[in-house]
Amino acid sequence: MTRPPLPLSAGQNLGTRTIGPITRTDIIRFAGAGGDFNPLHHDPEYALRAGLPGVISMGQMQAGMLAAWLTDVVHVEHLLTYAVRFASPLAVGEALELTGRVESVLGDIAETTLTASVADRVVVSATARVRISPTT
Template sequence: MTERTLFSRSIGPLSRADIVRYAGAGGDFNPLHHDETFATRAGLGSVIAHGLLTAGLTGTALAEHVGPLRLRRYAVRYTGQVRPGDTLTITASEADGESDETMRIALEVTAAVEDSAARPVLTATAEVGR
């Protein structure tokens, strides 16, 4: 099957405030997400965004495109870290395995800081009702 891009959307750049707001909403105050000294000492170089923040932004973009009532399944795999200043690019394509009732969608998310190469940070699959 020839891959067909359904949509591509950029979000960001993400700020430290976005990450802290998500921590408050989600109740995850792990210092890796807000304490520069702690994150650096842990070997991360800087704070990182919550994986669920990235997954949530991706899922929201998908639901806005297909309609939230059509979204039946959504599964993610984290492949990289998202940092303050990153802009996420979400690309969704039709995937093999479609039926008369559902369409499978594959999503790839990359993050990039201005003037740098994009790096993969999340892959996902979704099942959408027709």
């Protein structure tokens, strides 16, 4: 059963969600699910030799969390496009704050901007187009 699209308007904030702190187990479980066994994501010594503060999460993990949050808000069946830009790594112990905003509305389509941040540092930014309930 398809849920009806939500009424959204330009300038509307989509709320926030905090996830974390991220654990090494979270990262390893995601690596297993996605098959990404780059040692940057599970081997602390390797990550340190690469110049990182320790194990980092794979960007797709944060991008997936951001997409999941958005589809919880607008319902997955109304997501039309989703594009991400990876800005900085996410380390063990950090918590992500997910936020979004409706930038514009044209007919029954809303253009949104989304961010996954740690404090003031953007980890992933994204744009998405979603189907909305037309205003009357």
